[in-house]
Amino acid sequence: MSERQVIWVRAGVTTFTCLCEECLAEPEPKVETLAYRAAKVAGRLRAEADVGFTRCHRGHPISIRRVGRTAA
Numbered sequence: 351m352s353e354r355q356v357i358w359v360r361a362g363v364t365t366f367t368c369l370c371e372e373c374l375a376e377p378e379p380k381v382e383t384l385a386y387r388a389a390k391v392a393g394r395l396r397a398e399a400d401v402g403f404t405r406c407h408r409g410h411p412i413s414i415r416r417v418g419r420t421a422a
C-alpha cells in the first residue's frame with residue numbers, strides 16, 4: 351500500500367502536530383467537511399528520543415523522527 355508517514359521534529363522539540371495524509375486522502379464521509387480537523391494528529395516525543403511512533407485517531411501509523419542537530 352502506501353509508505354508509512356514520517357513526521358520530522360527539530361532537536362529539543364517535544365511536541366508536534368501534523369495532518370494525517372491518509373485521512374486527508376480518504377476522508378470519512380461523515381466528517382468530510384471537517385477533514386482537516388479529523389486528520390489532525392498531536393503527540394509528544396521525549397527530548398532524549400530520536401524516534402517515536404503514533405497513530406492518528408483512525409489508526410494510521412505515523413513515525414516520528416528527530417532531525418539532526420544541524421542548527422545551533
Ligand SMILES: [Zn+2]
Nearest residue numbers: 370373406410
Ligand atoms: Zn489517518
